[in-house]
Amino acid sequence: MPVEVDAPMARFHHPPSLEDIVEMAEQAFGAIPKELRDLVRGVAIVVEEVADEDTAAEMGIESPWALTGLYRGTPMTRKSVLDAPVEPDTITLYREPILLEWVETGEDLFRLVRNVLIHEIAHHFGFSDEDIERLEGEE
Template sequence: MEMDAATFEQLVVDELDRLPDEMVDGLDNVVFVVEDRPEDGSLDLLGLYDGLALTERGHYGMGELPDRIIVYREPHLAHATDEAELRDEVHTTLVHEIAHYFGIEDEQLHEMGWA
């Protein structure tokens, strides 16, 4: 599947808007970033939470750089056969990475069907 960077970024924004308010209202000092590929160039990683989960934070105040949730465009496109499948996978990736922000680990996500 092919899709240019601007169109994919808009798709990610659309999927963010579809997430339940209770999931995104608790996000603080987090930015969402779309990148083409992970640094290692692989197509295996769809997304990444880059930050310190809420459950691991001690003191958290002003001046910290924002946490990042990265969505990788090329791996998503490599795994999807059509736009509906792509939207589903982006949605799942966003939920998965937001869960990491809240301190939910991969094992719990597997049990809940989000990994």
């Protein structure tokens, strides 16, 4: 009897690296409609291993392993051209929690990275977690 290979795992013979996740995030970002990409211009997208304890505590999360992504910045709904420049808006994807969710759920890794990225972009546009959950439920 042939052994079935899990499709998401088939591409990788080792845990995907930071660079692999960056590549997926870039591909996912490139697939977003140009009109939306233009509105996200200037937002840095970075990948880190895992959030630190202080970040998790700041977000009200018990464990950094529960945080797959984070938007830091001022949502577009609260920006003004009169605001003094501050640190650039940043979307951080956390590799290890994403991989943990990938292994636990069996979801396609690219789709998971894309969903985390889109979730954080939604925060850039001023959507709350509740708004995003409601929109995801309408799919």
